[in-house]
Amino acid sequence: MKQRVTGGLIAGYVVLVVLATVYIYPFVIAIVDSFKTDAEATQDPMGLIPQTFTFAAYERLFFDTALPLWAANSVFITVVVTVFRVFFDSLAAYALSRLRFRGRSAIFALFIAVLAVPSVVLLIPRFLVIKELGLFDTYGGMIIPLLADAAGIFIMKQFFDSIPASIEEAARIDGAGVFRTFWSVTLPMATPALITLTILSFQGSWNEFAHFVVSRQSPELNTLTTGVGALVSGQLGSGNQFPLKLAAAVLMTIPVAVVFFIFQRRIMSTTEGAEKG
Template sequence: MTSSDMSFSVPKRFAFRRIISVVAFAFLVLFALLETVPFVLTVANSFKCLPAVQDYPQSFIPVPPFGVECRTESGASRPAEETSGPLTFNPALEGYERVAEFNLPTWFKNSIIYAVAITVLRVMFDSLAGYALARIKFPGNRLVFFIILGTMMIPGVVLLIPRFIILKQLGMLGTYQGVIFSLAADAFGVFLMKQFFESIPEEIEEAAMVDGASRLTMFFRIVLPMATPALTALTIFSFQGTWNNYMDVLIIIGGQADLWNLPLGLAQLRGQFGQTLEWNIFLAGSVITTLPLAVLFFIFQRYFVEGISYTGLKG
């Protein structure tokens, strides 16, 4: 091959790679947009009147007038054609106004109590257990770790009955404590923290031990501050899982509406309207439930991604 042939082949090779990169980028952008469609339609339909949700669920572009009334002076529902079309709709607040008529503030408060308390306890217990398994070489260390991993393979629904029986014997059914203490630690959090702690060089702790630091001092003053990415990921996972927890709260709390969280409270809306589910009200409640999690993720997404990367490190 002559030098002139090589001069032509190199630009062609770079041009081909560039085309592949552009196509791949366009595919990823398209995939990302498709992933946002359900959330966008959920938010859009929460601001529609019920007939518009039923006849034009695909419309997502809000146009004036805003805050339209969903009912006529006689109390009848406005036809879908008056407030919506194939692509555009006039935003209404009926869904959010109707949701506010329920015990939403109490459910919201309970969700915060459960999520914050359980997240704090999980971060504390999971990090302590993960550090012990990563650094303290006691007899049966690996066996304990494999048992913890084994619990991750057991479907959560299998543990509901044993948990219910234990809480009943302890007199914790129908209480905040029953929900919080039964979910105060989880196997995934222990696994995540163990993987992260094993990525920290042991020489750092050995230097601290030479200076006379105890194991707890090293953990709280040296190791734990270095584990910010994993702690943040664990915090987001725990908060998200607890915030969306429906089954555990249902089993432990039962019919005590003053202790329900948002998912359990919103699920009861399906039984409030007879055979017809008023989708604009249900979707408005779903948006209210999802919003705190979305804000939390966007604020800490960098730490979230960094923390997840450590789950694949050496075990």
């Protein structure tokens, strides 16, 4: 029996190592190729040791492109969207979880239905709405449609449902209103869910591409995703430009990776709220 268990553990670790290698290897290739010359990256894209180690791709990104402007736009939009999305999603989820009103179940069913609709299907209607409201090619048009999402509301509602409503009774007895109870009692207990939603919101808004394509036109409003997309399309001349494109991809990945690794241990457990309650 002990030999079987040991063999099973070894086999499990081997499978995990193989899967980790398959997942990490493309990212390693991207990092290595970003330090190669364009000719070397074209001739030997899979090589793990650059024959000529150079920072030329990163220098071109910072001095020959509008990368600092793209990064500033991405940071601004991501921070605003993350803060307000976490607040609005939590507020809507609390209303659906705690308030009793006619049509509550139907509204929640609509949120679930939205999750089943591919986001690309909504791009044209979203563009038409933004255009009619006069928000096209503005920060408002890029930010406002992202301030709430059905997935975030669903996550927060499920967590609020796991918290016993009796915990809020003391606050109501003391005269606290609905919002005060939500803000001072229930929301602090939902820290694991808030952290999860913050990570997902940050990652989603930082990596957003399709929405920014249809909501803006001016180069000054480019984010990292749309700016790098222009580079991939061959904006900086002939050649494959592999090091330049991969260097941009590596730089884009760093903020999301840092946020994830900082908070990975705090990502919520679906039963944590109920256990704490």
